[in-house]
Amino acid sequence: MHLSNKQLKEFLEDFFGEEYRDFIEWSFSLSPLRPSIRVNTLKVTVEEVKERLENQGFILSPVEGIPFAFRVEFYPFEIGRTLEHYLGYIYVQEVSSMLPPIILAPEPGERVLDISAAPGSKTTLLSQLMENRGIVVANDVDVARTSALASNIDRLGCINVIVTQYDGAIFGKKYPEYFDRVLIDAPCSAIGTIYKNREVARWWSWKNVQKLVRTQRRLIESGFKALKPGGRMVYSTCTITPHENEFVVEYLLENFPNARVIPFDLQFKNKLDSKGHGRIIWYGDMEPFYIALIEKSA
Ligand SMILES: C[S@@+](CC[C@H](N)C(=O)[O-])C[C@H]1O[C@@H](n2cnc3c(N)ncnc32)[C@H](O)[C@@H]1O
Incomplete structure (x- = not known):
């Protein structure tokens, strides 16, 4: 596969070095990832969903370290068209996208x-983890x-969520200093999703990245200010x-001496290492994701 976007090609060659070809082949292969689902334990047990889906011919395999997640190894029809999906028993979600809430680890009763x-x-x-x-x-x-967003919250029966549009x-x-935990799942240039959003490869440019960085900085700064001392x-x-990743976190650390990045454990063997704060996750069978866990000193 030849990448015609020169800026993106140069960046990826530089970033991946010897693994550049692997990444391009992975991104442009027909189906690099098996679909994955999360069971919504607010409504149903993991065992019940597994049995219901297996009875319809789906073959599921467990995801290491996430007891409510499965990879769909075989599907007789699209998993998003099952009754279980409409009933809000499952959410079709990439495994790496489950990690930010899991790493944030909100407790029941928190803000x-x-x-x-x-x-x-x-x-x-988040609502599920908070019961x-x-x-x-x-x-x-x-x-x-x-x-x-509102319709997914409704479908999944999350009654502890308020939707705002600001x-x-x-x-x-x-x-x-109002919230115990804050998640900034920032708008970004989405290179990790090229495998499913081909337009990213056309649209990507340093100019667009710069625009996104401005928003990312505003959001990380706002989120940090809204965080209680001792919060994460x-x-x-x-x-x-x-x-869009390590440098945004560095911007926060430079401007807020009460911010610090803390390590977290991952149960998977990682293919990539972050060159600075936080971690980049990419295992070949997951969508690439960057995650940093930050604490505000009390
Ligand atoms: C990566 S997506 C979020 C995905 C979502 N967290 C999820 O897991 O389903 C980034 C989101 O940021 C939103 N966004 C962009 N600029 C924003 C801003 N200034 N304030 C709030 N949201 C913004 C976009 O509309 C988009 O929905």
């Missing part, structure tokens, strides 16, 4: 902010995406450019 939440794959997992107790403020600036930059000013925040993206 949590999901600053750019639509369409809600991570919001609904529907406490509160999740799920915000997104985009009106159409916010309605998809520029996420307001939270730091309006709700300083996750910054994540589905891209790999250091400008």
